[in-house]
Amino acid sequence: MIETIQLSKVYKDKTVVNDVNLYLDQGESVGLLGPNGAGKSTTISMISSLLKPTSGDVKLNGKSVINDPSDLRKVLGVVPQEIALYQELSAYENLKFFGRIYQVPKDQLESRIQETLEMVGLKDRQKDMIKTFSGGMKRRVNIATALLHNPKVLILDEPTVGIDPQSRNYILEMVRQLNEQSGTTVLYTSHYMEEVEQLCHRVYIMDHGRVIASGNQSELLSILSNEDTIKVQLNQMSEDFLQAIQDIDIVRQVEETGDGIKIIAKKSRNIISDLVKLADKENIQILNFQMENPSLEDIFLHLTGRTLRD
Numbered sequence: 001m002i003e004t005i006q007l008s009k010v011y012k013d014k015t016v017v018n019d020v021n022l023y024l025d026q027g028e029s030v031g032l033l034g035p036n037g038a039g040k041s042t043t044i045s046m047i048s049s050l051l052k053p054t055s056g057d058v059k060l061n062g063k064s065v066i067n068d069p070s071d072l073r074k075v076l077g078v079v080p081q082e083i084a085l086y087q088e089l090s091a092y093e094n095l096k097f098f099g100r101i102y103q104v105p106k107d108q109l110e111s112r113i114q115e116t117l118e119m120v121g122l123k124d125r126q127k128d129m130i131k132t133f134s135g136g137m138k139r140r141v142n143i144a145t146a147l148l149h150n151p152k153v154l155i156l157d158e159p160t161v162g163i164d165p166q167s168r169n170y171i172l173e174m175v176r177q178l179n180e181q182s183g184t185t186v187l188y189t190s191h192y193m194e195e196v197e198q199l200c201h202r203v204y205i206m207d208h209g210r211v212i213a214s215g216n217q218s219e220l221l222s223i224l225s226n227e228d229t230i231k232v233q234l235n236q237m238s239e240d241f242l243q244a245i246q247d248i249d250i251v252r253q254v255e256e257t258g259d260g261i262k263i264i265a266k267k268s269r270n271i272i273s274d275l276v277k278l279a280d281k282e283n284i285q286i287l288n289f290q291m292e293n294p295s296l297e298d299i300f301l302h303l304t305g306r307t308l309r310d
């Protein structure tokens, strides 16, 4: 339905989006995952025709939309990261204003306002001024504005960053329903792995402007099929111990967790005996250890050597 072809954006001499090829099939929910600065917002601004690419193309049903985005705008709803609402107007008045901008037909506007307010769970607060809303509620009004013209494709740019857990759950559930029940195609950007795992059929992982891996979750997880993930709980930690583990030949990655370490190691032999020996030497007690199935977070760590929050 929508695809990008070698999409790139260069600012002065800095390439912030580099040869990105991605596609969205109708009805899919696709995640765009990457740490801050990976190039996610820039990519979706180009897909949404808010920003001109330096090179490459964006196509809707096989037709380029770079020079004439009118067809794209009809089918696309975009929820940006920044909240663009009039604080002194009510939720209802904001939606009315944006509905006119998005050219929702006059005879449908009132019913669409009520439907979208219902979807985001704010129908009973519609007369209240935006400035009285919490951050999460403002984000929900923002989503409502993007849904007014009943878009077939919804792009959300980190819609749950910095909001309360209740609004976060509400937004996640709403996006899931839009996708599963209304068939809306979704592109969801996030640096929260668990949201993408929960919501998306397919994932693109971005880092430093490039797509470094893509596929459905089992395809991505198979990247680590030859590795074990071991979570070890320790009574204390030392730099020497950490370094010694890093130096074990089959260890790929070591990450400190709140109460110990997480290790990704090649499956070739059991690493536990090495761990016990090293812990003994450093007078560190292993309180517990657990083999874990790898997560998308582990894939990211494996591919980049960093966690998503670095």
Ligand SMILES: Nc1ncnc2c1ncn2[C@@H]1O[C@H](COP(=O)(O)OP(=O)(O)OP(=O)(O)O)[C@@H](O)[C@H]1O
Binding pocket: 011, 016, 034, 035, 036, 037, 038, 039, 040, 041, 042, 043, 158
């Ligand atoms: N107008 C601009 N001029 C120069 N550099 C820019 C501009 N806009 C973005 N960048 C840079 O491009 C890189 C990618 O930014 P982008 O906002 O697309 O990343 P992101 O993955 O969405 O991260 P975040 O989650 O922080 O928004 C960053 O290094 C950013 O500083």
